[in-house]
Amino acid sequence: MNNSAAKKEPSIMVGGFVLGGAMIGAGMFSLPTIMAGAWFINSVVILLIVCFFMFHSGIYILECISKYGSGTNYFFISKELLPKWACYIANIALIFVLYILIYAYISAAGSVIKEAAAIYGYSINLRLIFILFTLILGASIWWSGIGASRLTSLFLFIKIILFVLAFSGLFLIVKTDLLLTSPVEGGQASLLPFVFIIIPYAITSFGYHGNVCSLYKLYHENERKVVKSCIIGCVLALVLYFLWILGTMGNLPRPEFLTIINKGGNLDAFIESLYAVLNSKNIATFLLWFSISAVFCSFLGVAIGLFDYILASLNFKDNPSGRMKSALLCFLPPLILCMLFPNGFLIAIAYAGMAACIWAIICPAVMALKVRERFPDSRFKVWGGKGLIYAVIAFGVVGIICQLLAQFNLLPIYR
Numbered sequence: 412m413n414n415s416a417a418k419k420e421p422s423i424m425v426g427g428f429v430l431g432g433a434m435i436g437a438g439m440f441s442l443p444t445i446m447a448g449a450w451f452i453n454s455v456v457i458l459l460i461v462c463f464f465m466f467h468s469g470i471y472i473l474e475c476i477s478k479y480g481s482g483t484n485y486f487f488i489s490k491e492l493l494p495k496w497a498c499y500i501a502n503i504a505l506i507f508v509l510y511i512l513i514y515a516y517i518s519a520a521g522s523v524i525k526e527a528a529a530i531y532g533y534s535i536n537l538r539l540i541f542i543l544f545t546l547i548l549g550a551s552i553w554w555s556g557i558g559a560s561r562l563t564s565l566f567l568f569i570k571i572i573l574f575v576l577a578f579s580g581l582f583l584i585v586k587t588d589l590l591l592t593s594p595v596e597g598g599q600a601s602l603l604p605f606v607f608i609i610i611p612y613a614i615t616s617f618g619y620h621g622n623v624c625s626l627y628k629l630y631h632e633n634e635r636k637v638v639k640s641c642i643i644g645c646v647l648a649l650v651l652y653f654l655w656i657l658g659t660m661g662n663l664p665r666p667e668f669l670t671i672i673n674k675g676g677n678l679d680a681f682i683e684s685l686y687a688v689l690n691s692k693n694i695a696t697f698l699l700w701f702s703i704s705a706v707f708c709s710f711l712g713v714a715i716g717l718f719d720y721i722l723a724s725l726n727f728k729d730n731p732s733g734r735m736k737s738a739l740l741c742f743l744p745p746l747i748l749c750m751l752f753p754n755g756f757l758i759a760i761a762y763a764g765m766a767a768c769i770w771a772i773i774c775p776a777v778m779a780l781k782v783r784e785r786f787p788d789s790r791f792k793v794w795g796g797k798g799l800i801y802a803v804i805a806f807g808v809v810g811i812i813c814q815l816l817a818q819f820n821l822l823p824i825y826r
């Protein structure tokens with residue numbers, strides 16, 4: 412690569428923020444509620460483990476695309492490297508994750524906007540918010556992809572500022588004894604059975620894998636820079652999630668989470684509890700607006716991905732009527748689901764995690780095995796050899812098993 416091309420590449424911080432922006436979304440709002448069972452120390456350990464595996468599965472995708480050039484995408488490499496049946500499963504899992512996330516975002520947006528309105532003394536019908544939210548953001552994507560991307564950057568910017576404002580206050584009042592002493596008799600060990608339920612939710616929260624291909628293009632096929640951006644993105648999310656559970660568990664005692672869980676575990680119940688406990692109304696208000704901007708930002712990011720996928724794969728024309736067909740297919744199913752089941756936020760995040768185990772963890776690791784057979788002397792190879800690849804696959808299988816057990820009520824859940 413010549414110097415002038417290298418100079419045009421954006422700094423690794425840009426890539427890190429793009430990935431961090433994709434990662435930090437609605438998934439994080441499920442974390443404190445779902446982690447209340449295992450409480451603080453156990454949850455931090457799980458966050459570290461999940462972050463480690465999600466980072467590596469992401470760079471396995473990079474290893475695979477690096478053999479086919481920057482024009483390729485996930486669909487292409489899965490077609491090349493997986494048997495046909497597995498390729499279908501991987502792509503179905505990917506589309507499922509995008510749809511279920513859009514559902515989760517609409518549900519979360521409804522709950523948080525309703526809560527915001529209630530705080531300012533208005534009562535708005537939840538289903539009306541679902542429709543307006545989807546209509547307005549959906550229309551902006553239909554109108555122009557570039558415009559919607561700019562809107563995403565704007566919300567990302569607002570999200571970061573509000574995060575700093577809300578959290579700097581939240582930490583000042585953290586009660587460390589709430590965090591570090593075990594909330595039950597028998598110490599931390601008696602909380603261990605509650606760690607398994609966290610895994611699918613943490614997997615969703617560390618999902619960013621759809622953005623690896625575009626980053627590879629952005630950095631003109633410079634793998635090292637993409638890896639460094641992935642490290643920055645993962646560390647950013649890890650630190651933020653750590654601060655998030657520190658701020659919430661350090662202010663709300665464990666039994667308070669039961670009230671939130673019993674109200675469905677959506678954002679409104681959560682913010683309501685923080686409002687009741689926090690002395691500072693300012694902090695709670697920043698938190699409220701932070702949540703709104705985070706949900707808007709994630710919705711746009713995921714919806715643009717699904718919209719473009721539908722437009723390209725069904726060969727719709729990139730004109731107003733073609734884009735309208737794509738928009739209807741993209742937004743109508745999750746909106747209808749939301750109207751029927753308005754409170755499925757937590758379940759949706761868990762299922763997104765389970766499907767992400769397939770397309771973002773197991774399949775990339777299997778593809779990396781295959782690509783090493785096919786290109787034995789390639790210049791870029793993820794460290795850790797086959798051992799790490801098998802460990803990543805095993806982790807993906809554990810994630811799926813956890814969610815299946817939870818579905819059949821076979822996992823201990825704090826409720």
Ligand SMILES: N[C@@H](Cc1ccccc1)C(=O)O
Pocket residue numbers: 433434435436437438439508512615616617618619620621709763767
């Ligand atoms: N990490 C995102 C969701 C996501 C999952 C998988 C891939 C991409 C995005 C969130 O927390 O909202």
